[in-house]
Amino acid sequence: MHELTLMQSVLQTVEQDAAQHGINRINKVKLVIGQLTMALPDSLIFAFEALKPGTMFSDASLIIEERHAQCTCHSCQQEYKLDDYFQFVCPTCGSTDIEVEGGKELYIDYYEGD
Template sequence: MHELSIATAIIERADELARADGTDAVSTVTVRVGELAGVVPDALGFAFEVARDGTALAGAQLVVEQVPAQAWCGPCAEEFPVGMPPFFWCPRCDQPSNDLRCGRELEITGIEPSRASA
């Protein structure tokens, strides 16, 4: 389960960012996870709960924003959903696309300090 190593990295990075901001406790970490990132959001949430124990994020909640995969069709100038498993053919003009616009994200987008440390 590689989600545990991802959760550990999120916790370490969120802790670094919080401390750089002068915060020693975090209540919420928000991450964006793309549909094609190879991460199972429920497994990431479980791994986060396990990995946060004994850290500055021990009481923190993980909020996962799922990002659907979208590709761009040049001939149509149209964005379309790729889906899972991914299908990179434009549904409008039936041409292949190699321009993935979103769906591979795995990023921290927000860290909320605990009220006690704010």
């Protein structure tokens, strides 16, 4: 399961960083996830809940911000946000000559702890 592996590495990264800053307990972790990463927020939350008991994350909450990809049509210059159905077709002119930007973000925005 992709999200479980992903969440394991997120927790590991936070853990290492927290250790360097003398932080023993994590209260909050915020992730930014681009829609093109195909990581499902529900699955990430599920993985987080499954992994956190007995760790420094046991009382932590997870916040996920989803970023949509931005599309630009080369035919009519229309700009639009990629929807959840991944339609790489211009909603204005029907062209498939689309440039896609963003949506591949996948990083820890911040975490809080003490």
